[in-house]
Amino acid sequence: MSPDILLKVKDKLTNNFKLTDKQTTDFLELFSRYKKGQLIYPGAFIRKTYLSMSVVYKILEDISSSGVLERNFEVFCPSCSRYTGGLFSTLKDIPEELECDECETPLNFLDNSLVVYKVVLD
Ligand SMILES: [Zn+2]
Known part of the structure; x- marks a missing residue:
């Protein structure tokens, strides 16, 4: 992440979310990688x-709104605890008939999808 972006995110953490100094430092340390x-x-x-x-999701949504991240959905298999690798921009893009590549468990787009954020600007 560029120093510019980190500075903007730091402002958000402090002003919009009232994080403590330690939480801000820890968040930025991880985010910068x-x-x-x-x-x-x-x-x-x-x-x-x-x-x-809920706070972490709100922060990531806020960062997404400034164009640094993009919200996506990833399908997760609860049986073998792995991501299937497919990335979808909206829930309705996820096929209704879906199974895990690894163990062939049928997956449901509502129960087995998780929100992830893709870095689109660094
Ligand atoms: Zn599986």
Whole structure:
């Protein structure tokens, strides 16, 4: 991430979300490692900052609104705990008939999709 973007994100964390200094530092430390094209899994930020899931999602949505990230849906297989690799921009883009490549478990786009954020600007 460029220093420019990190500065903007820092402003958001401080002004819009009232994070503590430590939470801000931890969030930015992790965020700075991402490069264009990479996927951000909100869980990584929850583990790193101890913020609640809803706050982490709100922050990532806020960063998306400034064009740095793009929200996508990824299909996750609960049986073998892996992502199937397909990335969809909206829920309705996910095929209704879907199964895991690995274990052939039938997957449902509503229950088995997770929100991830793709870095589109770094
Ligand atoms: Zn599977």
